[in-house]
Amino acid sequence: MPKLPNDTRTLLGVQKTILFGNPNVGKSVIFGRLTNQYVAVSNYPGTTVTITRGWMNQASGPVLLLDSPGINNLLPNSEDEVVTRNILLSTHEADIVQVIDAKNLKRGLFLTIQLSELGRSGVVVLNMWDEAQLAGYTVDTARLQQIFGVSFLPAVAIHNSGLSDLRTKREYPSFHYEIQYPGLIEEALKELAPYFQGLGKSPRGLGLMALSGDSTYFQFLHGKLPAAILEKIQAICKKTAVAMNTDLRQIIDNTRMAEAQKITNLVLRQSYPKKEKRIWSSLEEISLHPIGGFLLLGVVLYFLYLFVGIFGAGTMVGWIEESLFENHLHPLLIKTCDFLLPFPHEHEHNEGILTKDSKVTATLLWWQKIFRFLHDFLIGEYGLFTMALTYGLAIIFPVVLTFFLAFGLLEDLGYLSRLSVLLNQIFRLMGLNGKAVLPMILGLGCDTMATVTTRILDTRKERIIVTFLLALAVPCSAQLAVIMFLLEAGGLGWKGIMIWSGIVVAIIFIAGFLASLIIKGEENPLILEIPPFRLPLLRNIFLKTLARVEWYLKEVIPIFIIGTAILFLLKELEFLSVIEKLLHPLVVTWLGLPQESASAFLMGFFRRDYGAAGFIKMAQEGIITKQQILVGLTTITLFVPCVANLLVMVKERGWKMGINMFVIVMIIAFLIGGILHRVLQWFPIAL
Amino acid sequence: MVSHSTINQKITCTVCGFSFSEGAKTSCANCPLHGQNCGFVKCPNCGFDIPVSSKIWEWMMKIKDKLQGDTSHGRKDSTH
Numbered sequence: 070m071p072k073l074p075n076d077t078r079t080l081l082g083v084q085k086t087i088l089f090g091n092p093n094v095g096k097s098v099i100f101g102r103l104t105n106q107y108v109a110v111s112n113y114p115g116t117t118v119t120i121t122r123g124w125m126n127q128a129s130g131p132v133l134l135l136d137s138p139g140i141n142n143l144l145p146n147s148e149d150e151v152v153t154r155n156i157l158l159s160t161h162e163a164d165i166v167q168v169i170d171a172k173n174l175k176r177g178l179f180l181t182i183q184l185s186e187l188g189r190s191g192v193v194v195l196n197m198w199d200e201a202q203l204a205g206y207t208v209d210t211a212r213l214q215q216i217f218g219v220s221f222l223p224a225v226a227i228h229n230s231g232l233s234d235l236r237t238k239r240e241y242p243s244f245h246y247e248i249q250y251p252g253l254i255e256e257a258l259k260e261l262a263p264y265f266q267g268l269g270k271s272p273r274g275l276g277l278m279a280l281s282g283d284s285t286y287f288q289f290l291h292g293k294l295p296a297a298i299l300e301k302i303q304a305i306c307k308k309t310a311v312a313m314n315t316d317l318r319q320i321i322d323n324t325r326m327a328e329a330q331k332i333t334n335l336v337l338r339q340s341y342p343k344k345e346k347r348i349w350s351s352l353e354e355i356s357l358h359p360i361g362g363f364l365l366l367g368v369v370l371y372f373l374y375l376f377v378g379i380f381g382a383g384t385m386v387g388w389i390e391e392s393l394f395e396n397h398l399h400p401l402l403i404k405t406c407d408f409l410l411p412f413p414h415e416h417e418h419n420e421g422i423l424t425k426d427s428k429v430t431a432t433l434l435w436w437q438k439i440f441r442f443l444h445d446f447l448i449g450e451y452g453l454f455t456m457a458l459t460y461g462l463a464i465i466f467p468v469v470l471t472f473f474l475a476f477g478l479l480e481d482l483g484y485l486s487r488l489s490v491l492l493n494q495i496f497r498l499m500g501l502n503g504k505a506v507l508p509m510i511l512g513l514g515c516d517t518m519a520t521v522t523t524r525i526l527d528t529r530k531e532r533i534i535v536t537f538l539l540a541l542a543v544p545c546s547a548q549l550a551v552i553m554f555l556l557e558a559g560g561l562g563w564k565g566i567m568i569w570s571g572i573v574v575a576i577i578f579i580a581g582f583l584a585s586l587i588i589k590g591e592e593n594p595l596i597l598e599i600p601p602f603r604l605p606l607l608r609n610i611f612l613k614t615l616a617r618v619e620w621y622l623k624e625v626i627p628i629f630i631i632g633t634a635i636l637f638l639l640k641e642l643e644f645l646s647v648i649e650k651l652l653h654p655l656v657v658t659w660l661g662l663p664q665e666s667a668s669a670f671l672m673g674f675f676r677r678d679y680g681a682a683g684f685i686k687m688a689q690e691g692i693i694t695k696q697q698i699l700v701g702l703t704t705i706t707l708f709v710p711c712v713a714n715l716l717v718m719v720k721e722r723g724w725k726m727g728i729n730m731f732v733i734v735m736i737i738a739f740l741i742g743g744i745l746h747r748v749l750q751w752f753p754i755a756l
Numbered sequence: 757m758v759s760h761s762t763i764n765q766k767i768t769c770t771v772c773g774f775s776f777s778e779g780a781k782t783s784c785a786n787c788p789l790h791g792q793n794c795g796f797v798k799c800p801n802c803g804f805d806i807p808v809s810s811k812i813w814e815w816m817m818k819i820k821d822k823l824q825g826d827t828s829h830g831r832k833d834s835t836h
Binding site (some may be wrong): 092093266305393477480481483485486489508510513514515518519521522524599600611612613615617618619 | 770772773774794795796798807808809810811813815832
């Protein structure tokens with residue numbers, strides 16, 4: 070068989086078949102079943118969308134099989150849909166194998182109608198037939214064949230069942246179903262038809278794409294049709310839209326969906342099997358209920374607090390930081406360093422235990438100065454072991470570890486998708502559309518990775534606003550864990566946490582509301598498949614937790630080390646006190662915090678949780694009040710999450726935009742912190 | 757060229773329920789953080805970072821296999 074080139078458009082005269090269908094209907098499994106051992110995976114030219122191609126043996130010879138990205142509409146909403154639409158329009162002669170999830174017939178028929186309007190030939194595979202039967206569905210395939218003029222083959226792709234016809238058949242009939250649109254659209258289609266002659270099998274389907282007003286379609290037509298013809302087409306579309314005084318795309322979509330529903334009603338029957346009483350069934354219903362869902366969320370958060378806040382931040386940090394690090398590891402490291410790097414100095418003792426605090430007791434010779442430098446770099450106030458690794462491994466790690474375990478449990482339970490649906494209701498209140506909600510929810514895991522996820526959003530405005538909101542006010546997993554810690558060890562109590570969360574939620578709402586005023590255009594619905602609740606597998610939870618722990622160790626600890634090294638050098642060069650003096654008006658006067666907080670804010674520039682750990686340390690040492698912890702924590706929460714996030718913001722949005730966002734976020738953070746300090750002064754709240 | 761064993765390693769996103777092939781739909785090339793060397797796969801539908809492998813886990817499994825006298829283990833684990 071010929072080797073596959075990267076761009077299969079160059080393979081002239083080769084028979085082609087396109088696998089086509091909604092996301093998650095089993096196209097890739099069918100592709101695997103039909104093609105030979107090796108396949109080619111490459112990006113569709115000019116995009117980041119990957120296309121998989123392979124050879125399929127048929128009686129008539131080898132056929133090139135192309136697995137197109139899963140889509141929900143040929144009038145595109147996303148890059149994937151643009152790519153699939155372009156693949157279809159660029160290969161008029163290729164047959165189509167449409168794969169439909171037999172349980173979601175209407176969604177598939179919505180696409181079948183569009184294939185009919187494009188006059189394509191092919192066959193439809195009703196995949197997951199076994200699951201549909203288990204759910205009590207019966208589909209009248211003969212009636213469907215009568216309606217569309219093509220075969221509808223029941224199949225169970227994962228068991229390689231029902232696919233034999235695809236391997237033997239070659240001559241496929243055309244889809245031949247036509248629906249009637251409102252009169253003005255029908256008139257416009259007649260007017261448009263002559264311009265699309267020769268461009269595809271059916272001018273009607275191409276005309277409907279034009280009438281939908283999709284700009285990517287006109288980009289596709291550019292170069293294929295003369296500019297004068299394109300102008301005429303656009304004029305007809307505009308005239309029709311003005312005459313109907315409404316969004317033509319919406320009318321087209323609604324008409325097709327209504328037709329898909331009508332056909333589904335004709336061919337689909339469901340005999341409800343006796344519903345098994347599952348352990349989770351009531352919980353599943355409650356979790357999506359508008360009120361019950363939030364009550365359940367409250368219960369989940371309470372247990373999360375017990376596990377992460379009480380056990381992780383209280384018990385585990387007590388074991389690791391106090392018992393292991395401060396009582397055993399630090400004294401051992403201090404003695405080792407003092408032995409290897411001798412110079413005249415004395416360490417202070419706390420309840421008989423050696424501490425990192427030390428003072429030089431004599432004038433140092435040049436080599437003793439080098440030893441003192443290395444000694445302080447390793448175990449001094451800003452030491453690699455006594456600060457970076459202690460903060461990273463003894464204070465934050467136990468909290469993050471318990472959070473990751475709890476997160477893995479919720480993930481494996483199937484709760485995260487329900488949480489997305491639940492929070493979507495809130496985000497919709499402030500005007501953010503469905504798709505924009507996902508990166509915000511994913512930001513609760515890692516804001517940096519979620520910033521990369523903003524690529525799934527359709528408009529530049531949406532991407533900018535969600536990136537900004539992520540940087541401003543969505544706390545990441547590490548920070549959520551630290552908040553749990555402060556709730557427990559810092560003694561802020563529920564009142565303090567309510568003030569903190571109230572401010573963060575208010576900021577997200579205000580910023581989101583302002584964003585919704587700026588964002589124009591249609592809503593992009595959030596399409597999720599909600600899996601049933603299932604008993605979590607211990608193996609999965611451990612695997613997920615370990616993967617996240619590795620991410621934490623690889624990404625977070627190095628930032629702590631670099632940040633500590635920079636602080637250490639600033640102190641050695643006596644710049645730290647200069648910076649503290651420069652920050653005095655902001656930190657002491659404006660925020661009402663002790664001078665030492667300047668170091669915590671400097672640490673916060675590297676990572677918010679690193680800065681928050683500085684506040685934890687100050688709380689443990691008793692040099693900061695609860696009100697001050699609340700002000701400091703709120704200010705740090707509104708910082709840009711971490712250096713990595715800043716770099717990703719710059720990479721994704723460009724230097725100018727990235728730096729502008731950083732500056733605006735920092736201004737808002739200090740502004741809100743200062744206002745909170747004053748409010749707490751005017752209305753003292755006992756925390 | 758990618759073998760089917762990689763293409764067909766199906767992963768189901770725990771947030772949106774989307775199933776995809778790890779080998780065919782990876783977005784590592786676009787990730788500014790980790791490149792190819794991390795234990796996460798980004799869901800092409802919703803963008804959730806799904807943990808699929810862990811070096812510590814693989815190391816633990818190797819030890820377990822050695823203890824059991826089975827050296828066949830060593831493939832990348834995936835969650836379903």
